[in-house]
Amino acid sequence: MSKPLAVVSGGTKGIGLALSLRLIALGHNVIALYRADELAAKQAAEHEHLLPLKVDLAQPREIRSACERILGEHGTVRVLVNNAGVNRDRSFLELSEQDWDEVLATNLSGPFHLSRALAPAMVEQGAGVIVNIGATTAIRPRRDGANYCASKAGLLQLTKCMALELAPHVRVNALLPGFTDTAEVTERYRLDDPDRLSEVLQRIPQGRIGGTQDIADALEYLVTARSAYVTGQQLIVDGGHFMG
Numbered sequence: 001m002s003k004p005l006a007v008v009s010g011g012t013k014g015i016g017l018a019l020s021l022r023l024i025a026l027g028h029n030v031i032a033l034y035r036a037d038e039l040a041a042k043q044a045a046e047h048e049h050l051l052p053l054k055v056d057l058a059q060p061r062e063i064r065s066a067c068e069r070i071l072g073e074h075g076t077v078r079v080l081v082n083n084a085g086v087n088r089d090r091s092f093l094e095l096s097e098q099d100w101d102e103v104l105a106t107n108l109s110g111p112f113h114l115s116r117a118l119a120p121a122m123v124e125q126g127a128g129v130i131v132n133i134g135a136t137t138a139i140r141p142r143r144d145g146a147n148y149c150a151s152k153a154g155l156l157q158l159t160k161c162m163a164l165e166l167a168p169h170v171r172v173n174a175l176l177p178g179f180t181d182t183a184e185v186t187e188r189y190r191l192d193d194p195d196r197l198s199e200v201l202q203r204i205p206q207g208r209i210g211g212t213q214d215i216a217d218a219l220e221y222l223v224t225a226r227s228a229y230v231t232g233q234q235l236i237v238d239g240g241h242f243m244g
Contacts, residue, residue: 003049005077006223007070009033009114010084012044012052014182015133018212019081019219024049026220028079031070033057035084057084057110058102067117076121076128079223082111083133085151087188089144100147107151112158119166128170129223132159134234136176136242156234163232171231173222178238180210206239 006023010016011032017040020030024047033055034041041052055066070077085107088099111132122128137145138152156174163172179185179200190196191209201207218237221227236242 003027003029004079005070005074006030006079006081007033007077007114007118008081008083009055009057009110010035011050011081013037013040014184015177015180015212015215016081016083017044018216019083019133020044020050021047022216022220023079023081023223026224029074031074033066033084057114058105060109060113063110063113064117067114071118071121076125077118078122078128080115080118080122080128080130081133081219082114082130082155084110085133085148087145087148089148091144092146095147103147104151104154107148108154108158111155115162119162119170122170123166126169128166130162130166130170130172131219131222132156132172132174134159134174134176136178136236136238138176140242159234160232167231171227173227173231174234175215175218175222176234176236176238177215178210178236178241179204180212180215182212185209204239204241208239210237210239 006028008016008020011020012034020032023030030050032044032050032052034052035056044050045052056062086103088103090099115130132155134155135152137149138156141149159172159174186192215237218235
């Protein structure tokens with residue numbers, strides 16, 4: 001019997017790579033979408049059962065072309081993880097049209113177009129799981145992130161609408177990581193500064209930064225039969241940093 005197929009956007013590095021590898025461990029072949037980092041894609045390709053595919057999720061035509069190729073060459077996708085995202089942090093009054101458009105196009109429209117292209121085959125097959133990777137800033141705002149926060153808030157509502165309309169055969173949930181130990185998070189929040197790290201840890205009840213395996217553990221729950229009665233929900237994995 002052939003392995004089920006999973007697609008992970010932003011799946012060649014950071015949290016996305018951890019999610020790709022967990023899906024492989026669960027018995028999937030994984031197509032990991034990436035935008036620009038060729039080195040990360042090359043390194044990810046060294047893992048058995050992982051195939052990188054270059055796609056800019058801000059470009060609907062690229063998404064449609066990639067999905068036609070995936071469906072034509074590999075068949076129906078059983079699991080879709082919408083993980084890719086970008087940040088263009090500025091104060092609200094300094095946000096440019098490009099800052100706004102690029103973030104919304106990648107973080108919100110990208111998951112829409114990718115899901116819209118792959119979900120019909122899931123419905124026809126009668127089985128599928130979609131997990132949208134969100135952020136707690138979809139619920140709680142932060143400074144200099146109006147574009148990012150809005151994109152992730154929209155993704156939460158899109159998750160609920162998709163769950164409602166794709167039921168009962170396709171389940172759709174959102175997974176919201178907190179501070180996670182990746183190069184991008186460390187650089188963005190200056191966590192290599194001991195004082196800054198200490199400040200962040202004081203706000204996390206578990207007293208530590210999450211690991212990518214913490215997020216992969218949550219994904220495993222959402223894509224397996226253990227969550228068969230869970231859809232349209234948001235799972236926050238952040239050590240208790242946000243309790244809403």
